[in-house]
Amino acid sequence: MKNLFLLIFSLSLLVSCSTEEMDRQEDLVGVWEQKGFLEDSGHRLVLAQDHTGIHIYREVHDNAVTSSAVAIYWESMEGNKVRISGGLDLFEDIILTINPEGQLVAENQAILPFEKISNTTLDYY
Numbered sequence: 001m002k003n004l005f006l007l008i009f010s011l012s013l014l015v016s017c018s019t020e021e022m023d024r025q026e027d028l029v030g031v032w033e034q035k036g037f038l039e040d041s042g043h044r045l046v047l048a049q050d051h052t053g054i055h056i057y058r059e060v061h062d063n064a065v066t067s068s069a070v071a072i073y074w075e076s077m078e079g080n081k082v083r084i085s086g087g088l089d090l091f092e093d094i095i096l097t098i099n100p101e102g103q104l105v106a107e108n109q110a111i112l113p114f115e116k117i118s119n120t121t122l123d124y125y
Contacts, residue, residue: 025076027098028047028074028076028082028098029047029048029049029119029121030046030047030116030117030118030119030120030121031044031045031046031047031116031117031118031120031121031123031124032044032045032046032047032104032114032115032116032117033045033114033115033117034111034112034113034114034115035112035113035115036112038058039060040060041057041058041059041060042057042058042112043055043056043057043058043111043114044056044057044058045072045084045104045114046121046124047074047082047121048121048124048125049121051073051074051075052071052072052073052074053071053072053073053074053084053121054069054070054071054072054124055069055070055071055072055084055086056068056069057069070086071086072084072085072086073085073086077095079097080097080098081095081096081097081098082095082096082097082098082104083095084096094106094111095107096114099113102115102116103115103116104116
């Protein structure tokens with residue numbers, strides 16, 4: 001009976017951890033944008049369900065606008081963190097954390113926070 005209880009308890013912990021991890025990944029899926037992205041220069045991250053994504057950089061000079069889009073990969077980490085790697089032309093692999101306000105922020109605060117603007121990536125894929 002004791003072994004059965006330990007087995008059920010262990011399985012419930014395993015299931016709850018995987019559910020928690022899935023919820024965290026669901027929270028990350030979507031479009032994240034720095035404040036001022038459309039008015040000025042900045043970054044947009046599109047994080048897809050399959051852990052691929054797009055990093056879009058937009059730059060405004062006078063009346064000219066240039067932008068670039070490169071493929072990225074992302075993975076959820078413990079502690080509400082996400083690692084973004086791949087074709088990031090303006091910064092190397094980066095670890096971002098979801099802060100209490102729901103923003104993605106860099107650990108070293110080197111870049112502006114990202115606000116989630118959409119839960120869907122359908123406009124990009």
